[in-house]
Amino acid sequence: xxxKCPQCGAAVSVIEGQMFLTCGYCSSAIYLDRGKVVFHYMxxxxxxxxxxxxxxxxxMAGSKxxxxxxxxxxITVREFIYxxxxxxxVKNNDAESIKIQPAMPxxxxxxxxxxxxxxxxxxxxxxxxxxxxxxQPQVLYTSALEWLSGExxxxxxxxxxxxxxxxxxxxxxRYKDNEYSAxxxxxxxxxxAVEFPSKSEMPYLLVGGGATVLFFIEGMSMDxxxxxxxxxxxxxxxxxxxxxxxxxx
Numbered sequence: 001x002x003x004k005c006p007q008c009g010a011a012v013s014v015i016e017g018q019m020f021l022t023c024g025y026c027s028s029a030i031y032l033d034r035g036k037v038v039f040h041y042m043x044x045x046x047x048x049x050x051x052x053x054x055x056x057x058x059x060m061a062g063s064k065x066x067x068x069x070x071x072x073x074x075i076t077v078r079e080f081i082y083x084x085x086x087x088x089x090v091k092n093n094d095a096e097s098i099k100i101q102p103a104m105p106x107x108x109x110x111x112x113x114x115x116x117x118x119x120x121x122x123x124x125x126x127x128x129x130x131x132x133x134x135x136q137p138q139v140l141y142t143s144a145l146e147w148l149s150g151e152x153x154x155x156x157x158x159x160x161x162x163x164x165x166x167x168x169x170x171x172x173x174r175y176k177d178n179e180y181s182a183x184x185x186x187x188x189x190x191x192x193a194v195e196f197p198s199k200s201e202m203p204y205l206l207v208g209g210g211a212t213v214l215f216f217i218e219g220m221s222m223d224x225x226x227x228x229x230x231x232x233x234x235x236x237x238x239x240x241x242x243x244x245x246x247x248x249x
Contacts, residue, residue, distance in 0.1 A: 086161070088144075171183075
């Protein structure tokens with residue numbers, strides 16, 4: 001059996017059951033899906049394990065998470081994988097866009113929005129064979145095309161199709177007897193988490209609601225310009241209360 005190289009058009013021999021190929025003429029790495037012959041790339045990681053740990057801790061210390069998470073959370077599992085995605089270049093008039101579809105099930109919606117720098121891509125080669133961190137695609141090329149069509153992409157406008165393995169660090173951590181997980185892009189350092197211990201919104205709502213009621217009462221019961229002085233005093237107390245909540249929550 002032979003297939004045509006998507007880069008140079010040369011015939012490449014295929015052994016039955018073989019999925020990963022290399023063109024003998026242009027050295028392109030090829031992935032053979034039942035629906036399509038496409039380029040096969042690996043995205044090089046820019047972070048090692050220690051840098052990934054540091055990026056996760058910085059995210060834990062951010063504004064979205066509960067105070068003290070970066071020091072109190074206990075990481076229980078660390079895993080590094082190469083996650084497979086279908087990578088499409090789509091031509092729209094004179095512009096070109098990139099569309100990404102996961103090639104295996106994932107609960108992380110941000111996977112589709114991950115940046116994939118073309119300069120950091122390299123062809124899959126023989127050194128990658130047998131690497132347990134490289135996860136095999138479970139979603140067919142044809143299925144990925146159907147998803148793109150459902151998002152309004154015309155398959156006729158696709159100029160290049162590739163299978164790309166992206167580096168991900170997967171963390172499982174414990175915080176106050178609850179288990180959470182986070183996925184970190186090993187190329188950009190971005191953290192993707194579906195569920196995490198976030199800050200409670202109730203204290204902020206109480207401060208904001210209380211301030212609104214006070215300003216309303218003061219405005220209805222006092223005349224100008226005296227009300228401006230009261231407004232100023234109230235605003236100072238509101239700012240102090242907001243700062244206290246931000247420090248404690």
